[in-house]
Each structure stands twice: as C-alpha cells, then as structure tokens.
Amino acid sequence: MARAVLALLWLRWALSCAAPPNVVLLLMDDMGWGDLGAFGEPSKETPNLDQMASEGMLFLDFYTASPLCSPSYTPQDIVGGIQDSEILLPELLKKAGYTNKIIGKWHLGHRPQFHPLKHGFDEWFGSPNCHFGPYDNRAHPNIPVYRDWEMIGRYYEDFKIDLKTGEANLTQIYLQEALDFISKQQASQQPFFLYWAIDATHAPVYASKHFLGTSQRGLYGDAVREIDDSIGKILKHLQKLGISENTFVFFTSDNGAALISAPKQGGSNGRFLCGKQTTFEGGMREPAIAWWPGHIPAGGSLRAKYNSLGQAEENMRPKPTVLFSVSKLNNVLKVSRQLGSVMDLFTTSLSLVGLQPPSDRQIDGIDLLPAILQGKLIDRPIFYYRGNEMMAVRVGLYKAHYWTWSNSWEEYSKGIDFCPGQNVSGVTTHSQEEHSTLPLLFHLGRDPGEKYPLSFASDEYQGVMRRISVVVQQHKDTMVPGVPQLNVCDKAVMVSC
Amino acid sequence: MARAVLALLWLRWALSCAAPPNVVLLLMDDMGWGDLGAFGEPSKETPNLDQMASEGMLFLDFYTASPLCSPSYTPQDIVGGIQDSEILLPELLKKAGYTNKIIGKWHLGHRPQFHPLKHGFDEWFGSPNCHFGPYDNRAHPNIPVYRDWEMIGRYYEDFKIDLKTGEANLTQIYLQEALDFISKQQASQQPFFLYWAIDATHAPVYASKHFLGTSQRGLYGDAVREIDDSIGKILKHLQKLGISENTFVFFTSDNGAALISAPKQGGSNGRFLCGKQTTFEGGMREPAIAWWPGHIPAGGSLRAKYNSLGQAEENMRPKPTVLFSVSKLNNVLKVSRQLGSVMDLFTTSLSLVGLQPPSDRQIDGIDLLPAILQGKLIDRPIFYYRGNEMMAVRVGLYKAHYWTWSNSWEEYSKGIDFCPGQNVSGVTTHSQEEHSTLPLLFHLGRDPGEKYPLSFASDEYQGVMRRISVVVQQHKDTMVPGVPQLNVCDKAVMVSC
Ligand SMILES: [Ca+2]
Ligand SMILES: [Ca+2]
Numbered sequence: 001m002a003r004a005v006l007a008l009l010w011l012r013w014a015l016s017c018a019a020p021p022n023v024v025l026l027l028m029d030d031m032g033w034g035d036l037g038a039f040g041e042p043s044k045e046t047p048n049l050d051q052m053a054s055e056g057m058l059f060l061d062f063y064t065a066s067p068l069c070s071p072s073y074t075p076q077d078i079v080g081g082i083q084d085s086e087i088l089l090p091e092l093l094k095k096a097g098y099t100n101k102i103i104g105k106w107h108l109g110h111r112p113q114f115h116p117l118k119h120g121f122d123e124w125f126g127s128p129n130c131h132f133g134p135y136d137n138r139a140h141p142n143i144p145v146y147r148d149w150e151m152i153g154r155y156y157e158d159f160k161i162d163l164k165t166g167e168a169n170l171t172q173i174y175l176q177e178a179l180d181f182i183s184k185q186q187a188s189q190q191p192f193f194l195y196w197a198i199d200a201t202h203a204p205v206y207a208s209k210h211f212l213g214t215s216q217r218g219l220y221g222d223a224v225r226e227i228d229d230s231i232g233k234i235l236k237h238l239q240k241l242g243i244s245e246n247t248f249v250f251f252t253s254d255n256g257a258a259l260i261s262a263p264k265q266g267g268s269n270g271r272f273l274c275g276k277q278t279t280f281e282g283g284m285r286e287p288a289i290a291w292w293p294g295h296i297p298a299g300g301s302l303r304a305k306y307n308s309l310g311q312a313e314e315n316m317r318p319k320p321t322v323l324f325s326v327s328k329l330n331n332v333l334k335v336s337r338q339l340g341s342v343m344d345l346f347t348t349s350l351s352l353v354g355l356q357p358p359s360d361r362q363i364d365g366i367d368l369l370p371a372i373l374q375g376k377l378i379d380r381p382i383f384y385y386r387g388n389e390m391m392a393v394r395v396g397l398y399k400a401h402y403w404t405w406s407n408s409w410e411e412y413s414k415g416i417d418f419c420p421g422q423n424v425s426g427v428t429t430h431s432q433e434e435h436s437t438l439p440l441l442f443h444l445g446r447d448p449g450e451k452y453p454l455s456f457a458s459d460e461y462q463g464v465m466r467r468i469s470v471v472v473q474q475h476k477d478t479m480v481p482g483v484p485q486l487n488v489c490d491k492a493v494m495v496s497c
Numbered sequence: 498m499a500r501a502v503l504a505l506l507w508l509r510w511a512l513s514c515a516a517p518p519n520v521v522l523l524l525m526d527d528m529g530w531g532d533l534g535a536f537g538e539p540s541k542e543t544p545n546l547d548q549m550a551s552e553g554m555l556f557l558d559f560y561t562a563s564p565l566c567s568p569s570y571t572p573q574d575i576v577g578g579i580q581d582s583e584i585l586l587p588e589l590l591k592k593a594g595y596t597n598k599i600i601g602k603w604h605l606g607h608r609p610q611f612h613p614l615k616h617g618f619d620e621w622f623g624s625p626n627c628h629f630g631p632y633d634n635r636a637h638p639n640i641p642v643y644r645d646w647e648m649i650g651r652y653y654e655d656f657k658i659d660l661k662t663g664e665a666n667l668t669q670i671y672l673q674e675a676l677d678f679i680s681k682q683q684a685s686q687q688p689f690f691l692y693w694a695i696d697a698t699h700a701p702v703y704a705s706k707h708f709l710g711t712s713q714r715g716l717y718g719d720a721v722r723e724i725d726d727s728i729g730k731i732l733k734h735l736q737k738l739g740i741s742e743n744t745f746v747f748f749t750s751d752n753g754a755a756l757i758s759a760p761k762q763g764g765s766n767g768r769f770l771c772g773k774q775t776t777f778e779g780g781m782r783e784p785a786i787a788w789w790p791g792h793i794p795a796g797g798s799l800r801a802k803y804n805s806l807g808q809a810e811e812n813m814r815p816k817p818t819v820l821f822s823v824s825k826l827n828n829v830l831k832v833s834r835q836l837g838s839v840m841d842l843f844t845t846s847l848s849l850v851g852l853q854p855p856s857d858r859q860i861d862g863i864d865l866l867p868a869i870l871q872g873k874l875i876d877r878p879i880f881y882y883r884g885n886e887m888m889a890v891r892v893g894l895y896k897a898h899y900w901t902w903s904n905s906w907e908e909y910s911k912g913i914d915f916c917p918g919q920n921v922s923g924v925t926t927h928s929q930e931e932h933s934t935l936p937l938l939f940h941l942g943r944d945p946g947e948k949y950p951l952s953f954a955s956d957e958y959q960g961v962m963r964r965i966s967v968v969v970q971q972h973k974d975t976m977v978p979g980v981p982q983l984n985v986c987d988k989a990v991m992v993s994c
Contacts, residue, residue: 037832040537040767042557042945044832054551060539216807216834216894216942263943270537271768273918310713335534335541337713397713421770421948423920445713446760448539451918 034270531767
C-alpha cells in the first residue's frame with residue numbers, strides 16, 4: 001500500500017517536472033486576529049508578516065476548531081489526536097517520503113505512548129506542554145524540554161524564562177532549530193514537513209534581550225516582534241536556499257488572544273468581540289497567511305455581488321482589479337474571503353503532496369488550494385464549538401448564535417473577564433443562555449463586532465434563518481463526535497499530570 | 498509683498514529645477530480609522546487606498562482638531578475660519594500663483610460673505626453644508642449646490658439622493674469635477690490646490706448604482722468602495738498626465754465614524770473606543786495617508802527603544818529594515834508614528850510651496866515634511882478638545898483624560914449611544930466627570946482601546962503624569978482661544994439658518 005502511494009506520487013511529480021513541495025506550518029499560541037499590522041494592529045510592528053502577506057495570500061475569515069489550546073481532537077485535526085487509531089498528517093507524509101519535524105509545543109500529553117515520534121514525526125525539539133509555571137518541586141516539576149526521544153532539560157531550570165523581565169531565549173532557539181532543519185533537508189534533497197508551534201505569545205509572554213523594550217505595545221509586542229523577525233528569517237532562508245517556490249508556508253494561530261491576560265500578557269482580537277475561550281469572533285477567528293512564491297496569482301480585489309446569505313455570487317467571483325500598472329500589482333494584498341478552518345490544513349497539505357485523505361472516516365476539512373491558487377470560493381459553513389456544544393454557526397456573512405456565554409458570574413465577580421471593556425446586552429452573557437428556538441443573528445460584514453443582532457421580525461432574519469436551520473440540521477444528522485481529550489493547557493490538568 | 502513672495506518662490510523653484518508641487522487634500526466625512534483595509538477593516542475592500550498607502554506613507558497617529566464636523570475654528574485650520582481676519586491656505590497659495598478649487602462640502606456658512614470664492618478659492622463645485630435632509634418646504638429649503646458663484650440646484654431636487662435605496666450619483670460627479678480640474682491645470686501648466694471634501698460616508702450614506710450591493714459591509718461599505726475607486730482614478734489620472742511626482746496628495750477624515758448611525762449608516766473606528774463627538778480615540782484618531790511618488794523614501798520599520806513617555810529615543814529613530822531584497826522593499830508599508838493633526842496640513846502645505854506661515858499669529862500646526870521625507874519624529878503633544886474644554890492630552894504613547902464623557906444620560910436613555918457595545922467602567926461616563934486632580938492615564942501602545950487605566954499608585958503613573966502636567970500647564974499658559982463658530986453640521990443650527 002505504502003509502495004503504491006509512493007509510486008503514484010513519484011509519477012505525479014515526475015509528470016509535473018517538480019519535486020513535491022515542502023510544507024511549513026507556523027502555528028502561534030494565543031495570538032489574536034488583531035496582532036498583525038496586515039490585520040490592523042495600530043502600531044504596525046510586523047513588517048515581515050505583512051511582507052509575507054503581500055507576497056502571499058491573506059485569509060480574513062479563517063477559524064480555529066476550538067477557542068482553547070487543545071480542543072476535543074477529531075481525526076482531521078492537523079496534529080491532533082493521541083489515540084493510535086487517529087491518523088496524523090505527518091504519518092501520511094512520512095509514507096510519501098517526507099521528513100517531519102515538530103519544533104515547540106506538542107499538545108498531546110507527555111507519556112511515552114503520546115510522544116510525537118510515535119505519531120509520524122521524525123524529529124522533535126520542544127516540550128509536551130505549555131511553558132507556564134514554574135513548578136519547582138518534585139510533586140509539580142517544571143515542564144521538560146525534549147530533543148527527539150531524549151529529555152534535555154526543563155523550563156526555568158535549563159531553559160530560562162525570567163518572569164520579572166520577560167526575558168527568555170526560547171524563540172531564538174526555536175528559530176535556529178528551524179533554520180538548521182531546513183538547511184539539512186535542502187542539502188539532502190528530501191521533502192520535509194516542519195511544524196513550528198511556538199509559544200512566546202502565551203502568558204507568561206517572553207522575548208530575548210535584543211527585542212525587549214522595542215515594541216510600542218510592551219512585552220507582548222516585544223514577543224510578537226521577535227516572532228515576526230524570526231518568520232522573516234525563515235522565509236529569507238528558504239529563498240536563499242532556492243527552495244521558496246517549492247515550499248508551501250501557512251501561518252495561523254491556535255485560538256484568539258487571551259484578553260484575561262491583556263494588555264501586558266495578552267494580545268488583541270482587533271474589533272472582534274471577546275477573546276480566547278469564547279465562541280465570539282474574538283475567540284475563534286485567526287490571522288492566517290498562505291505563502292508560496294510563484295504559485296499564488298497576482299493580487300485581486302472584490303468585484304462581487306452578494307446573495308441573500310451574504311455569499312459572493314458564483315458568476316461574480318472576485319476578479320483581479322488592475323491598478324496603475326501590471327508592474328505594481330504585487331503591491332496590492334491578495335485576500336481570500338474563503339471561510340477556512342485549521343482543520344482544512346490537513347486536507348490541503350495532502351492535496352499539495354498529491355495524497356487522498358483517508359477514506360475510512362469523515363474528514364471535515366476542505367482543500368483550500370482552489371481558493372489559494374485560483375481565487376475560488378467554496379461554499380461551506382463554520383461551526384463554533386465550546387466543548388461539545390455547538391454554540392454558533394456561520395453561513396456566508398451571517399452568524400447565528402444558538403448559545404451565548406462569556407464566562408460565569410462567579411468568575412466575573414472575581415475580576416476575570418473574557419470581554420473586558422465590551423458589553424453587548426443579551427450577547428456577552430455571564431450565564432449560558434440558550435437561543436436554539438430563536439438564534440441571535442449577526443451580519444459579520446456590516447457588524448464584525450457582533451454588536452447589532454438583527455431584528456427577529458425582519459424579513460432578513462426570517463429568510464436567512466430558514467436557510468441556516470437546514471445547514472445546522474444537516475450538520476447534526478451527519479456529525480461523528482470526536483473523542484474528547486484533556487485540555488493540557490489547563491493549569492489544573494497540568495498540575496494533576 | 499505678494500510680488501516679493503512670488504519672486505522668492507520663483508527663485509526657489511528655479512534653483513531646484515522643479516515646478517512648485519500641486520497639493521491635493523482628500524477630506525472624508527465621518528469616515529473612521531477602521532474603515533480602510535490598510536487600517537484593518539476585516540473585509541479589506543479598499544484596494545486603491547491600500548495601494549496609495551503602499552506607495553506613500555501611512556500615518557497611524559493622526560488626529561482631527563475636533564470630534565465634530567465643524568469645530569471652533571482657529572486660524573491654523575486648513576480651510577476653517579469665516580472671519581475675514583483669518584488667513585486660509587488657498588489665500589496664501591493664490592499669492593504664490595496657485596489655482597485653488599474646492600469640490601464638495603464647504604463647512605463655513607452659505608451667506609455671501611462666507612462664500613469660498615471670497616476666501617482664496619478660484620473655483621467651487623459643491624454645497625455650503627451637509628447633504629442631509631431633505632427639507633422640502635420654503636421654511637426649510639433643501640441645501641443648494643453651487644458652481645462658483647452660481648447656485649445650480651438643490652439636493653434631493655436637482656441632485657437626487659434616494660433615501661430608500663441609498664442611490665445617488667454625487668461621488669461620480671465630484672470625481673469628474675476633480676479629473677476635469679486636474680486636466681485643465683495640467684494643460685495650462687499652472688500649479689493647483691484641490692480640496693476634495695466629499696460626504697458619501699456621512700449619514701444618509703449613498704453610492705451610485707454601479708457600487709450598490711458590492712460591499713460585504715452593506716450600504717456604508719458601498720459608499721467607501723466608490724470613494725476608494727474614485728481616489729484610485731484620481732491618482733491614476735495624475736500618473737497618466739505625468740504630474741504625480743509633482744503632486745502632493747494627503748488623505749484623511751474630519752472626525753471619527755458616527756457610531757450612532759452604525760452599522761448601516763455609519764463606519765468603524767476599529768478597536769478604538771467610542772466614536773464621533775467623543776474625545777476617545779474613536780472620535781478623533783483618523784486614517785491618514787501621504788502620497789508623493791518619487792519623494793517618499795523606501796519602507797522602514799521600527800527599530801526604536803522607547804523612553805519613559807513612550808517616545809522613540811532620538812538616537813534610535815526608526816531606520817529602514819532590509820527585508821529579502823531591495824527590489825521588494827516597496828512591498829513594505831511605510832508608516833510614520835509622528836503624532837499628526839489636521840492642523841499640520843496648513844503648515845505642511847506652505848512648506849511644500851516654500852512659504853512661511855503668517856508671523857502675526859500663533860500657528861499650532863507643525864510641518865510634517867521632515868516626518869514624510871526623512872522619517873523624522875518631532876516631539877509634540879496632541880490636545881483633545883470638546884467645545885472649548887480640553888478633555889485629554891496625548892504625550893508620547895500616553896493619554897491623560899482630564900474629563901470623561903460619552904453622552905448624556907438623557908440621550909442614552911433614549912437609545913442614543915456614542916459607544917455601542919463598549920463599556921469601560923468610569924471611562925465611558927454618561928455624566929461629565931472631571932479628573933483634573935487625578936487624570937485617568939492610558940498607554941495607547943499596549944492599550945489602544947483605552948480599556949485599562951494605569952494604577953494611580955504605580956511608579957509609571959506618577960512619573961508620566963509629572964511630565965504631562967508640565968505640558969498641559971505650558972499649553973494653558975500660551976493658548977489663544979479661537980472664536981467659536983457655528984457647527985453647521987448640527988441639524989438644529991441648519992434648520993435655524
Ligand atoms: Ca493557545
Ligand atoms: Ca464629519
């Protein structure tokens with residue numbers, strides 16, 4: 001079977017006169033939609049990511065599968081799943097001849113059977129968990145750091161994080177690991193998958209000395225600037241080695257900014273409502289950039305008419321607009337309005353390599369390549385889950401809330417606020433409010449901040465909800481619940497491990 | 498005197514082998530900081546303005562002089578002042594040989610003595626007031642539209658605005674006026690000043706048929722898209738005529754988005770607090786772009802260290818960062834952190850032409866050319882006025898509120914809300930709260946949304962407020978109050994005219 005897949009792949013790439021593309025996934029931790037200049041951060045301190053966007057494609061409507069670090073993993077998650085029965089992307093890529101490396105945080109437990117090298121990865125530098133702590137006694141030891149099978153130290157002991165100054169050298173170490181791995185793979189002419197899951201923007205945030213105090217945004221901004229600088233160096237390295245046109249790079253984050261830690265230890269979700277842990281846009285809409293020089297076409301802008309669901313009409317798809325002159329076209333950001341999900345990266349990566357997704361299970365992710373390479377828009381809903389509850393659904397530009405909840409009155413009364421400074425009456429509720437019979441409906445184009453629910457009596461509400469109800473019913477009829485896993489970013493769980 | 502000025506100008510331009518640059522000021526009405534893609538609007542529907550930014554320079558910290566349409570005009574206002582004693586920019590430019598045209602809204606009254614052609618303009622197409630209405634009887638007639646001295650019709654009668662569909666052809670008319678004027682001036686080789694003050698984004702918002710339904714953002718977005726398209730055509734026209742390198746273009750807005758009209762008739766202030774009529778960032782921070790091909794240097798990014806006031810250190814000014822390769826540098830947005838004000842456009846325009854500001858009066862505006870051409874940062878405070886009350890002051894990255902007020906309880910209880918969905922305890926107050934003895938202090942870098950006041954007891958608060966107090970005292974000691982004028986965008990005033 002593996003031989004047959006390999007043979008097919010060779011055939012495909014031989015015919016196309018190109019090597020299979022490398023895949024680099026840059027996954028941020030708790031970075032928000034509003035933390036990048038290209039997404040409107042008012043200090044504009046991410047020139048490298050903005051440059052990446054201007055050379056690639058910006059996804060404006062890209063979602064995480066869960067507003068927390070480690071959701072109830074389902075098979076299609078990019079590196080999710082610790083059950084042996086689940087198939088991870090690196091396992092499939094390995095069969096296709098790829099060398100796979102994970103740098104940074106492995107969300108899926110630290111017992112031997114959960115080790116990433118048992119799940120398709122060939123190399124690992126990083127830790128099985130979040131870096132917060134420190135835990136300095138034997139009952140609650142500090143988080144270990146691994147190189148492949150070997151534990152090489154612990155955070156706060158061998159890998160310093162100064163909680164007072166915020167100084168830590170970790171992002172530089174992760175950067176060097178990435179550059180070295182890319183160099184090694186290029187030298188050996190072997191295709192690779194690099195999963196760079198770094199955590200400098202997860203509280204307690206950190207940056208190395210060179211970046212401390214360089215951001216207008218304080219320590220959190222320093223961490224973002226160091227990440228921005230590092231990603232610039234990774235892309236430049238790919239270009240210098242001459243493999244940028246054969247390397248597909250995707251940047252995104254695992255959930256919205258943690259507003260409970262803002263402003264000094266948390267990021268920004270821009271104008272979106274609330275943050276991490278909620279199913280409002282601030283909790284689940286992520287910055288996302290695809291980069292693949294020579295493959296993503298010249299910039300285009302919207303020339304669409306919208307139908308009653310706020311979807312661009314089929315025959316009026318975004319077409320390139322010629323501005324000034326062709327030579328200047330590349331100054332215009334290429335943006336995609338495709339509704340995307342982190343789950344799509346599994347299917348998209350397989351598609352890049354020429355592999356089919358496993359046929360023995362349901363795969364929720366879609367292949368984003370038509371959106372990236374041809375500017376197509378694929379009609380698909382987005383479901384917003386909190387735990388196992390479907391809280392909301394997005395269809396076209398409309399989002400219907402079946403449940404609303406920010407956080408509990410008990411937490412709120414202690415000063416914990418998932419929506420600081422924001423208060424939308426009947427929406428940012430502190431009790432779990434069910435709206436299943438009469439969902440709250442928002443138009444995210446006119447109202448990205450989810451501030452103005454549509455009137456229940458309006459024709460717009462009635463017409464849109466009729467169509468959304470069908471989508472939700474179909475979803476509930478066909479859904480296969482995943483096996484919930486521990487949320488290993490939860491302090492209580494970590495301490496109990 | 499005029500002859501001497503002219504002679505000096507000729508000398509200056511003869512020596513520099515260049516004609517004096519044309520000046521184009523594009524002033525939007527009620528457009529918010531968050532309405533442009535380059536400033537983070539989530540639908541990214543302004544490719545022309547984003548292109549303008551990528552070819553020019555983006556000002557991230559640019560302020561209006563008042564959160565309302567027509568403030569208490571002081572002499573330095575760009576086109577403000579209806580007192581004959583006040584000197585307007587076009588009067589000075591006219592003496593330097595410029596032809597001056599105003600297209601759109603003239604804020605300063607419609608009686609003959611207030612006519613723009615009595616205040617330095619050579620041509621006018623537009624109206625003396627806002628377009629709202631209609632007023633269909635003799636007691637409250639519709640707003641007239643003028644061509645130069647002649648009234649050529651009235652809104653809603655001769656210049657249609659369909660309040661049901663939002664269709665109106667006005668932006669297309671204003672665009673054609675601008676293109677024709679530019680062509681005429683280019684043909685006659687005469688320098689020009691064009692003041693393009695259009696109002697499609699002021700409620701009731703409108704767009705022409707071609708743009709209706711093309712925005713994800715509804716009618717307001719349609720208006721923005723038509724303006725974006727028009728500005729693209731103006732810039733392209735300058736390029737086609739070969740005069741773009743000799744034309745300085747500046748884009749900004751007169752106040753923040755009117756959130757009371759949002760989401761269908763009002764724009765967005767992004768992540769900033771509240772909107773028009775308030776002195777929070779949402780009321781007064783404006784989108785701003787300078788464009789002058791061939792004069793604004795290649796993109797740079799911040800490499801600064803910040804002092805205790807959050808000002809970039811003199812010896813650590815922003816320096817260009819080389820990304821990838823020199824040929825790709827122009828993909829990086831050039832941004833300026835210079836604190837700017839619409840009042841600076843008076844001084845800056847004079848500086849462009851080589852004129853000195855009048856010496857017989859106090860000029861608050863500064864010359865922005867060093868910021869635009871050399872990337873310099875000039876230390877200066879920003880004062881936030883509401884009427885004649887100094888509500889707040891910004892020094893470096895810090896903003897101190899001496900008074901807080903959103904709107905009155907009486908208005909609020911009727912559903913009028915200047916801060917919809919936002920509620921920052923003790924900040925967005927519905928009574929006028931004085932904090933002069935202990936101002937509320939925010940760090941706008943870490944907290945652009947003014948959500949987290951600094952602790953009064955902190956060293957940071959104490960140190961910063963000591964320095965801000967000195968700035969405020971100096972301001973109060975030297976301020977010359979302007980003569981308050983009518984706010985002609987106020988319905989009550991208009992109706993009473
Ligand atoms: Ca996370
Ligand atoms: Ca206005």
